[in-house]
Structure formats: structure tokens, C-alpha cells
Amino acid sequence: GDSVTQTEGLVTLTEGLPVMLNCTYQSTYSPFLFWYVQHLNEAPKLLLKSFTDNKRPEHQGFHATLHKSSSSFHLQKSSAQLSDSALYYCASATSSGQKLVFGQGTILKVYL
């Protein structure tokens, strides 16, 4: 079945440094890819979604590029902020979008 892999359990950064969280996927079909962010005691919320036309989605300074050749959808931001500290999930779904398959999650901690 489909699967999503996030290799880093924890990423720690100093404020102002660039962020990259890794995500790779395996799927029989060409899935949609998503990044969700979950702050402490809050619901997971959609951060980014891949486009079918290969446009690069961006939100709140974060962006991600879908690379079908390497089956990756890494999350990036040029300059981390303290408020970016949260749990980030990469997820995939088939074209119908009915079932999300999540990775293990990466905790991002940003320090002064």
C-alpha cells in the first residue's frame, strides 16, 4: 500500500536559519502530497498541498516542491521563526483525496 516516510523525528534550529523537513513517499499512483502542522493541544491543520500542474505551493513562508523522480515533497522555509515550533506531518492521498496516509511526523523546535 501507499506509505510516507519522514526520516527526522526531531529538528532543532536557531531562529533565522533555514528549515528543511524531509518527506518521501511510495504510491502505486501519482498521489497528492500534503504538509500538516499541529501545535500543542491543537488540531492538525493543512499547511500546503501539491498542485497537479507542478506549481510550487507556498504558505506562511513555507514551500514544498513535488519531485516525482525522487518521490519527495520536502518542506522548506528560508528563515525559521519561534512560532514555527510544532509537529509537522507529511501525508499523501490518491486523486480522489478520500484517504490520507501520514508519515511519522517531525517535531520542529526553534530556539533564540
Next chain:
Amino acid sequence: EAGVTQSPRYAVLQEGQAVSFWCDPISGHDTLYWYQQPRDQGPQLLVYFRDEAVIDNSQLPSDRFSAVRPKGTNSTLKIQSAKQGDTATYLCASKTANTEVFFGKGTRLTVV
């Protein structure tokens, strides 16, 4: 717009006890999901409905777990005889055509 509402927010049980979780999706959302989110893991789909019909319950441990959505609106997830391995956060989510998946804050279950 009201989000997905879940109750209770927390539950602590002894092994063998039963518990029910309740979910009120966003109004008008025909698809409802229940996910299990063990500590330090990503959410894993248990079951999902479209209106009142179960579409996929292949990952629901049928001997002890049950889920219903009798009128195609609210839903209840029940664990008949809880085990320590059921300790997790249970997330409810909803969507309709052409929308993203919206999550509730979850019910954090601890089985001792």
C-alpha cells in the same frame, strides 16, 4: 465557521473498561474519518464514512472497536474492552467535495 468538535478531550480507563468518543463534523461535510494517533506516530486511519455508510473499516479492530454515523452527521467511536495498547489520541476529521480535510483537536485516551 465552527470546526470539528470532539468530546471528551481526555479519558483515563483501566484495562477492560469501555469508552465512547463523540464527534460533530463541520456542517455539510459528507465524509467523516476516525484516526488513531499513537504517541510519537502519525495518525492512522481506523474508519471513514460517506454520509451514514461505512466506506472503509479495514483497519478497525472489529473485535473491540465499533463506529457508527446513523444520520450521516455526528459519529461515535466505541472501544468495548480497552487495552493498554489503545493508549493514543483519537482524531475525528471531516470533508466534502473539493475541500481539504479538517481535523478536530482529538480525544487523548490513556489506558492503565
